[in-house]
Amino acid sequence: MADHPVPIVTDDIKTPLVKTDTMAHLAPYPGTAKHMEPMGFPGERVENWQQKGIEKLGELLKKYRSLQVYLDICVKCGACTDKCHYYLGTQDAHNMPVQRAELMRSVYRRYFTPAGKMFPDLVRAVDFDEEVLQKWFTYFHQCSQCRRCSVFCPFGIDTAEITMAAREIMNAIGVGHKYSVEIIGKVHQLGNNLGIPKPALKGTLEFLEEEILDSTGHDVRLPLDQEGAEVLLVAPSADFFSEPHIQSLMGYAKVFHQAGISFTISSYASEAANFGMFIGSYEHQKKIAKRVVEQARALKVKRLVVGECGHAWRVAYAFWNTLNGPFDFLDPRYPAPQHICEFTHDLIQRGALTLDKSANDNLRVTFHDSCNVARATRMGPKAGGQFEIPRDLIRASCNHFFDMDEDTIREKTFCCGGGGGLLTDELMDLRVKGVVPRVTALKRVMEQDKVNFMALICAICKAQFTKVLPMYGIPMEMVGGVHQLVSNAIQLGAREGVV
Amino acid sequence: MLTVLAYIVVIIFLVGFLSRLVIYARSPAPLKIATTPAPTTRLGVVWRLVTEVIFFNSLFKGDKLAWAGGLAFHGALAVVLIRHIRYFVDPVPAFFGPLQIIGIVAGVVMAGALGFLLLRRLLIDRVKYISSPADYLFLILLLAIAGTGLLMDFALRPNIVAIKANLMAMWSSVTGLPPLNSAGDVMFLLHLLLVAVLFVIFPFSKLMHAGGLFFSPTRNQVDNPREQKHVNPWAEP
Numbered sequence: 001m002a003d004h005p006v007p008i009v010t011d012d013i014k015t016p017l018v019k020t021d022t023m024a025h026l027a028p029y030p031g032t033a034k035h036m037e038p039m040g041f042p043g044e045r046v047e048n049w050q051q052k053g054i055e056k057l058g059e060l061l062k063k064y065r066s067l068q069v070y071l072d073i074c075v076k077c078g079a080c081t082d083k084c085h086y087y088l089g090t091q092d093a094h095n096m097p098v099q100r101a102e103l104m105r106s107v108y109r110r111y112f113t114p115a116g117k118m119f120p121d122l123v124r125a126v127d128f129d130e131e132v133l134q135k136w137f138t139y140f141h142q143c144s145q146c147r148r149c150s151v152f153c154p155f156g157i158d159t160a161e162i163t164m165a166a167r168e169i170m171n172a173i174g175v176g177h178k179y180s181v182e183i184i185g186k187v188h189q190l191g192n193n194l195g196i197p198k199p200a201l202k203g204t205l206e207f208l209e210e211e212i213l214d215s216t217g218h219d220v221r222l223p224l225d226q227e228g229a230e231v232l233l234v235a236p237s238a239d240f241f242s243e244p245h246i247q248s249l250m251g252y253a254k255v256f257h258q259a260g261i262s263f264t265i266s267s268y269a270s271e272a273a274n275f276g277m278f279i280g281s282y283e284h285q286k287k288i289a290k291r292v293v294e295q296a297r298a299l300k301v302k303r304l305v306v307g308e309c310g311h312a313w314r315v316a317y318a319f320w321n322t323l324n325g326p327f328d329f330l331d332p333r334y335p336a337p338q339h340i341c342e343f344t345h346d347l348i349q350r351g352a353l354t355l356d357k358s359a360n361d362n363l364r365v366t367f368h369d370s371c372n373v374a375r376a377t378r379m380g381p382k383a384g385g386q387f388e389i390p391r392d393l394i395r396a397s398c399n400h401f402f403d404m405d406e407d408t409i410r411e412k413t414f415c416c417g418g419g420g421g422l423l424t425d426e427l428m429d430l431r432v433k434g435v436v437p438r439v440t441a442l443k444r445v446m447e448q449d450k451v452n453f454m455a456l457i458c459a460i461c462k463a464q465f466t467k468v469l470p471m472y473g474i475p476m477e478m479v480g481g482v483h484q485l486v487s488n489a490i491q492l493g494a495r496e497g498v499v
Numbered sequence: 500m501l502t503v504l505a506y507i508v509v510i511i512f513l514v515g516f517l518s519r520l521v522i523y524a525r526s527p528a529p530l531k532i533a534t535t536p537a538p539t540t541r542l543g544v545v546w547r548l549v550t551e552v553i554f555f556n557s558l559f560k561g562d563k564l565a566w567a568g569g570l571a572f573h574g575a576l577a578v579v580l581i582r583h584i585r586y587f588v589d590p591v592p593a594f595f596g597p598l599q600i601i602g603i604v605a606g607v608v609m610a611g612a613l614g615f616l617l618l619r620r621l622l623i624d625r626v627k628y629i630s631s632p633a634d635y636l637f638l639i640l641l642l643a644i645a646g647t648g649l650l651m652d653f654a655l656r657p658n659i660v661a662i663k664a665n666l667m668a669m670w671s672s673v674t675g676l677p678p679l680n681s682a683g684d685v686m687f688l689l690h691l692l693l694v695a696v697l698f699v700i701f702p703f704s705k706l707m708h709a710g711g712l713f714f715s716p717t718r719n720q721v722d723n724p725r726e727q728k729h730v731n732p733w734a735e736p
Contacts (some may be wrong), residue, residue, distance in 0.1 A: 015625075016595065018624050018625050018628045031638075046551075055696065061526070062526060063525070063526075063529065064525075064528075064529065065526040065527060065528045065714060065716055066715075066716045066717070067730065068522065068523060069526075069711050069714050070715075071677065071715075072519070072705070072707050072708075072711055073705060073707050073708040073711035073715075074705060074708075075705045075708050076626075076629050076630060076631075076634050076705070077558065077562065077565045077569065077626075078562065078565060078619075078620075078625055078626035078629060079557075079561030079562035079565050079566075080559055080561065080621065081625035081626065081629065082625065085559065092626055096625060096628075096629065099628070099629055102629070113703060114703050115633075115700075115703050115704065120595050121632070122631070122632050122633050122636075123631060123632075123633045124632075124633070140670055142566060147534060147717075149718050150534045151534060151555055151557065151561075152558070152560050152561025153557060153558075153561065154551070154555055154557050154558040154561070154569070154708075154712075155532055155557075155708055155711065155712045155715050155718070156557065156717035156718040157531065157717075158534065158714075158717050160716045161532065166604055177531055217555040282529060282530075282731075282734070286734075317724060317725060318530065318531045318532070318724045319530055319531070319724070321724050321725060321728045321729065321731065322529070322531065322724065322728065322729045322731050322734075325728045326728045335725050336725060337627070337725070344574075362636050368575075369577070374535070375534055375535055376532070376534070376535060377531075377535060378536070378537075378539075378722055382539075383535065383536035383537060383539055384536040384720060386536070386690040387536075395654065408715055411535070411536060412560075435584065479529055495688060
C-alpha cells in the first residue's frame with residue numbers, strides 16, 4: 001500500500017483556511033459495465049449524458065422534497081463551512097458542505113430557475129459539462145453522508161440528500177463508483193457485502209462456537225438458518241470475518257445464550273449493511289432490505305435484531321418499515337427492528353444478565369458515536385436514547401469510562417472518515433485526512449484520562465479506525481465493539497435466563 | 500402608475516411565493532430523514548419549528564456570529580414591518596403610538612445587523628469563498644431599503660401625511676402619483692421601488708428560506724418510523 005501523508009494532529013480541532021482543489025486529484029475508481037449493468041445502470045457513460053443527467057435531476061426534484069427544498073433555500077450563511085471532517089482534514093473548498101452542494105445547486109439554477117437561465121454569472125449558474133461532471137464524481141465521493149452539517153444548518157439542509165441524488169444521477173448516466181455497485185451486486189447475488197457463500201459462513205460460525213467453548217467452557221450457539229428461532233439476528237457481514245468485529249458477534253451470541261432467547265442468523269439475509277442508501281437508490285435499498293423481511297417470515301421468527309452497524313441501523317430503523325413494512329407479523333411487544341444495544345440494554349434492565357465490570361479493568365474506555373446512529377436514528381423510547389443506551393452498556397461492562405470533548409460526541413460526533421461508501425483503498429488519502437477531528441479528540445482523552453480503548457457500534461467505523469489509527473501511532477487494538485466489552489464482562493451460567 | 504406597479508409587484512410576490520410553497524408541499528417525502536435526536540410527537544415537531552423560527556436554535560449551535568447578526572436582522576425586520584402597518588390603515592390604532600420609537604430603533608438595529616452580516620461575508624475567508632455576486636446584492640438591496648427608510652426618519656422627511664393619503668387613495672386610483680415636492684418625497688419613491696424589487700425577486704431566490712424552512716424534512720418530521728409506517732407515495736407496491 002502506498003504511503004499517505006498523515007496530517008499533524010494538534011491539541012485542538014482548528015478550522016483551516018480555505019484552499020482550492022487540494023483533493024481534486026482523488027476520484028474513486030469508476031464502475032465498469034461488469035458491475036453497472038447487472039444493477040440496471042448503463043455500462044458506460046451514455047451518449048447524451050448531459051441531457052439525461054438534467055432529466056434525472058428534474059425527476060428527482062419531483063420525487064424528493066428534501067432535494068427540491070434544499071436546492072432552493074440555502075442562504076449561504078456559512079454555518080456549515082467548518083463542520084465537515086473532510087474540510088477540516090483537507091482544507092478543500094469543495095469539502096465545505098455548502099460548496100459541495102453548490103456543485104449541484106449551480107447546475108440546478110442553470111436549468112431550473114429563471115435567474116440561472118437569465119443571469120448565470122450573477123447567481124453562479126453553470127452548464128452541466130465535462131468539467132462539472134468530473135467535479136461531481138470527485139467531490140460527491142468525498143462526502144460520507146454523515147449529516148453533521150445538517151445539525152448546524154438553520155434550515156436543516158442535509159448534504160447527504162444532495163450527495164445521494166448526485167450519485168443517483170451519475171449512475172443513471174453510466175458514471176458509477178465501482179466499490180459501491182460491486183458490493184450491492186454481491187448482496188443481490190449472495191446475500192452479503194463480502195460475498196460469503198453459505199458453506200463458508202457455516203464454517204465460521206462453527207469455528208466461533210468452538211472458540212467460545214474453549215475460552216469459557218460454555219456451549220454458546222451461533223445457529224444458521226434455524227427455523228422457529230425467536231430472533232433473526234441481522235449483523236453486518238464484517239462481523240463474520242473481520243477483527244475486531246468478530247468479537248462483538250461473539251458478544252451478541254453470549255447475550256442471547258445467557259438470556260435464554262433462541263436466535264438465528266440467515267445465510268440468505270446475512271447482511272445488515274445497505275449500500276443502496278449510499279448510491280441514493282430507493283429500489284436497491286428496498287431490494288436489499290427485502291431479503292431480511294422475507295427471511296423473517298420464512299424462518300418464522302418473532303423478533304428482528306440488528307447488529308452493530310451505523311448506516312445499517314439507519315436503514316433498518318428509519319427506512320425498513322417504509323420499504324417493506326409493516327412488521328405486524330412480529331411480536332408487538334418489541335420494537336421492530338430492535339438494535340442489539342437496545343436488546344442487551346433491555347435484558348440488563350430486567351436483570352437477565354450478570355456483568356462483571358472488573359473483567360474490563362485493564363481498559364479505560366471512551367465511546368465514538370457513529371454518525372448515522374447519532375443523527376438519523378433512535379434507540380429506546382426517548383429522543384437521544386441512541387447516545388445513552390450504548391453508554392449505559394459500556395458503564396455496565398467496565399469501571400472506567402470517559403467521554404471525549406462534547407463538541408465531538410453525541411449529535412455533534414464526527415464521522416470516522418470511511419462512511420457513505422468511501423471505505424475503499426483508492427480513497428485512502430481522504431480517509432486518513434478525514435479522521436483528523438476524531439483523532440484530535442481521541443488523543444486528548446488518551447493523554448488526559450489515559451484512555452486506551454474506543455468503543456464503537458459500527459462495522460465501517462471499526463474497519464476504518466483499525467486501518468487509519470496506526471498511521472497516527474495509535475495501535476489498532478485501541479478500538480472494538482461495545483459488545484466486545486459486554487462479551488468480556490458477561491458471566492455465562494451465572495443464572496438462568498429470564499425472558 | 501404606481502398603483503399598477505404595486506399591484507403587479509404584489510401579485511408576482513404572492514403568486515410566486517405561494518406557488519413555490521405548493522411545489523414544496525406537493526413534492527413527496529419518501530423516507531423519514533429527521534435529524535435526530537428529534538421530537539417523537541407532532542406537538543414536539545411544532546415546538547422544534549417554532550424555536551427554530553424564533554431563536555434560530557440550529558444556527559446558534561453552528562455559528563455564533565451568523566446567529567447574532569441573523570437574529571438581530573430578522574427580529575428588527577419583524578418590528579419594522581409591524582410599524583409599517585400604520586401606513587396602510589386609517590385610522591391608526593393607538594397601539595402604534597408607542598411603537599413609533601421602538602420601530603425606529605429597530606430600523607437602526609436592522610441596518611447595523613445587515614452591515615455586520617456584510618462585513619462577516621467579506622472578512623471570514625470561508626464565507627467570502629462561498630458568496631456569489633447575488634449574495635452581496637441581497638445584502639446591499641436590504642441595506643438600501645433600510646437606509647432610505649432611516650434617512651426619511653432622520654434627515655429627509657417626506658410629506659408622510661400626503662403620501663399616506665395618496666397611498667390610501669392609490670388602492671382605488673390608477674393614475675395617482677405620490678407627491679414629489681421635496682428630497683424626502685424622492686427618498687420615499689426610491690424606498691418603495693427598492694421594496695418592489697425585493698418583492699419581485701423574493702420567490703425566485705434564496706429568500707424562499709422564509710417559507711421553505713417549514714418544509715424541511717429533517718426538521719418537520721416526527722421521529723416515529725418504527726411506531727408508524729411512513730408511506731412513500733411513489734413506491735411501487
